[in-house]
Amino acid sequence: MGKMVGVDLGTANTLMFLKGKGIVLRAPSVVAISKSDREVVALGREAHRMLGRTPEGILAFRPIKDGVIADFDVAAKMLRAYFEITGSISLFSRPTVVICIPYGVTDVEKRAVEDVTYQAGARSVALVDEPLAAALGAELRVGRARGSMIVDIGGGTTEVAVISMGGIVASQSLRVAGDEFDEAIVEYLKKYRDILVGNATAEELKLRIGTAHPSLPRGNMEVSGRSLRSGLGVTATVQSDEIREALERPLTAVIRTIKSTLEQTPPELSADIYDFGITLTGGGALLRGIDRLIMEKTGLRVNIAKDPLECVCKGIGRIIESEGSLGDLLQIRQR
Numbered sequence: 535m536g537k538m539v540g541v542d543l544g545t546a547n548t549l550m551f552l553k554g555k556g557i558v559l560r561a562p563s564v565v566a567i568s569k570s571d572r573e574v575v576a577l578g579r580e581a582h583r584m585l586g587r588t589p590e591g592i593l594a595f596r597p598i599k600d601g602v603i604a605d606f607d608v609a610a611k612m613l614r615a616y617f618e619i620t621g622s623i624s625l626f627s628r629p630t631v632v633i634c635i636p637y638g639v640t641d642v643e644k645r646a647v648e649d650v651t652y653q654a655g656a657r658s659v660a661l662v663d664e665p666l667a668a669a670l671g672a673e674l675r676v677g678r679a680r681g682s683m684i685v686d687i688g689g690g691t692t693e694v695a696v697i698s699m700g701g702i703v704a705s706q707s708l709r710v711a712g713d714e715f716d717e718a719i720v721e722y723l724k725k726y727r728d729i730l731v732g733n734a735t736a737e738e739l740k741l742r743i744g745t746a747h748p749s750l751p752r753g754n755m756e757v758s759g760r761s762l763r764s765g766l767g768v769t770a771t772v773q774s775d776e777i778r779e780a781l782e783r784p785l786t787a788v789i790r791t792i793k794s795t796l797e798q799t800p801p802e803l804s805a806d807i808y809d810f811g812i813t814l815t816g817g818g819a820l821l822r823g824i825d826r827l828i829m830e831k832t833g834l835r836v837n838i839a840k841d842p843l844e845c846v847c848k849g850i851g852r853i854i855e856s857e858g859s860l861g862d863l864l865q866i867r868q869r
């Protein structure tokens with residue numbers, strides 16, 4: 535009998551949950567391949583370090599973009615390798631896989647996730663809506679007749695969903711999340727500091743000194759980049775306030791999406807959300823002060839889920855461990 539594995543195949547990170555074991559993998563969704571034969575030369579953290587640094591002949595990239603499959607073959611190879619690393623697959627047994635898909639993607643995009651999973655060696659594949667998994671992982675009581683709102687800010691997309699009685703009642707997805715935050719930092723430094731930095735440096739600035747709200751403790755960080763004036767390498771000290779200004783625009787887009795999802799929500803359920811607040815998941819929830827900013831701009835109470843990077847995977851794990859009692863949340867297609 536094959537193993538049962540849960541997969542959160544994210545734009546930035548892939549997580550896996552093995553039935554009976556818990557979370558067994560947390561790795562960047564990055565692959566380095568050789569250009570000549572498209573064989574994998576590095577994966578995960580190692581490949582992530584190569585982003586923007588590869589020599590001729592090697593290509594390091596993310597096969598998932600905005601939550602959907604961007605490079606089918608490479609995504610399948612990455613998934614296969616992660617099945618092997620975690621012991622989910624062996625010569626003699628292929629796993630039953632529960633994998634999430636962003637809500638509101640097209641049937642073709644759904645099908646691609648399914649096909650990639652089969653290509654990676656799955657025996658059967660069940661799909662689950664990502665916001666539901668996130669809500670379960672954040673320990674929201676999704677089965678109740680009460681509206682709750684989950685806001686998952688990942689690498690590629692921000693998904694906002696209102697859930698009641700185990701189903702999604704209203705939802706919106708925005709292709710603005712962590713990657714766009716990094717991009718906004720790159721653009722800001724180009725415009726106001728005349729310095730070009732790479733996306734990895736921008737991400738580091740966000741993680742180390744980034745804040746979303748002016749009330750938070752500030753810091754600064756020295757970065758290296760290329761001067762747009764002289765074309766030469768330079769270093770610059772960047773302040774928290776600059777990162778906050780840079781992030782203002784993408785964060786406003788996130789807040790606008792929260793508000794407009796609320797407007798689509800039937801009144802009884804939006805009243806629940808005003809009573810109980812909203813819950814943030816995904817890596818973006820870790821941006822310092824994001825809860826305070828959203829609270830001020832929407833008037834809603836904002837909770838940050840415990841271990842926001844792991845919520846989706848934990849939620850899939852709960853479905854797997856529930857032995858079918860949460861099975862209504864799955865769309866199983868066997869082949």
Ligand SMILES: Nc1ncnc2c1ncn2[C@@H]1O[C@H](COP(=O)(O)OP(=O)(O)OP(=O)(O)O)[C@@H](O)[C@H]1O
Binds near residue numbers: 546688737741816820
């Ligand atoms: N402490 C932090 N502060 C701000 N951002 C963070 C922090 N930690 C991680 N992130 C950001 O979170 C993002 C990754 O989050 P996550 O793993 O939830 O995305 P994903 O699930 O791979 O993407 P998606 O759900 O969009 O497909 C990255 O952009 C990363 O920079």
Ligand SMILES: [Mg+2]
Binds near residue numbers: 545686688816846
């Ligand atoms: Mg995600």
